[in-house]
Amino acid sequence: MSDFTADFWSVYVAGLTLVSILGCLLLLWITARKKIPARTDNTTGHVWDEDLTEMNNPLPLWWVWLFIGTVVFSLLYLVAYPGLGSYEGQLKWSTRGEYQAEVEASNKELAPLYSQFTAKKTEELAGDSAAMAIGERLFMNNCAQCHGSDARGSKGFPNLADRDWLHGGAPEQIAKSLTEGRTGNMPPMAAAIGGADDVKNVANYVLSLSNSPHDSLRAQLGKSKFAACAACHGADGKGNAALGAPNLADDIWLHGWGEQAIVNIINQGKVNQMPAQAGKLTEAQIHVLGAYVWGLSNQSKARP
Helix, strand or coil: CHHHCCHHHHHHHHHHHHHHHHHHHHHHHHHHHCCCCCCCCCEEEEEECCCEEEECCCCCHHHHHHHHHHHHHHHHHHHHCCCCCCCCCCCCCCHHHHHHHHHHHHHHHHHHHHHHHHCCCHHHHCCCHHHHHHHHHHHHHHCHHHHCCCCCCECCECCCCCCCCCCCCCHHHHHHHHHHCEEEEECCCHHHHCCHHHHHHHHHHHHHHCCCCCCHHHHHHHCHHHHHHHHHHCCCCCCECCCCECCCCCCCCCCCCCHHHHHHHHHHCEEEEECCCCCCCCHHHHHHHHHHHHHHCCHHHCCC
């Protein structure tokens, strides 16, 4: 990927652009200087389709000046706007800047709407139908792509409608997840556990923690090896929200269920990332969205 972001390509594009414009001027200059001897009938002697004769007339001046004008316009445009590789242009215009300006204008226009929600606590907002209608729209536009329109997730994407939270389900924890994003990283653990047989034993011990179908003999052998996992998941396998380590004893499987699925994760590790929303949403929008997400699993606690 670095090959496509190197400075060479900026220079290459800028050079190609300038050469193309100068080439147009050179072509015009050559055609203006080249003189074709005229015949007595003012033709070049070329005839097509029996009666289409090429005349030896000069280019119309209006066309020549229009051609020159387009070249001059191109050069002025490249000075004012970005078009020469990494050169930003004198006006400093960019699509990113245009987008940011539109977002800022939109947020300014919507600020009065969100101002009525900022002072309310999450529990109050979750019981406010107007706030939840807005929260649902925010969720559909920014979260549903991964977590689903019903917020129940899928393999690799957490279910937000249950009570199982990797990083905690309190309002302030949800707000932090939305604002800063989250990165979950489990390193490959096979080397720390032992050989392939030990990995299978640990996988069956993990299954036993939630009373899922497992090989009891392997589970017994894997219990002592689970110590390598306890630093994150805890000695009882119930996880650690401060680290984002999942609870292995609740029969909720984010990355697949069964011995082979667990063996794969132990051998290969797993990295999951939720992008930060702070750059896309305002603090007030995150507050409303957080209340919507919190309310999905706490409807009985929402206060109208």
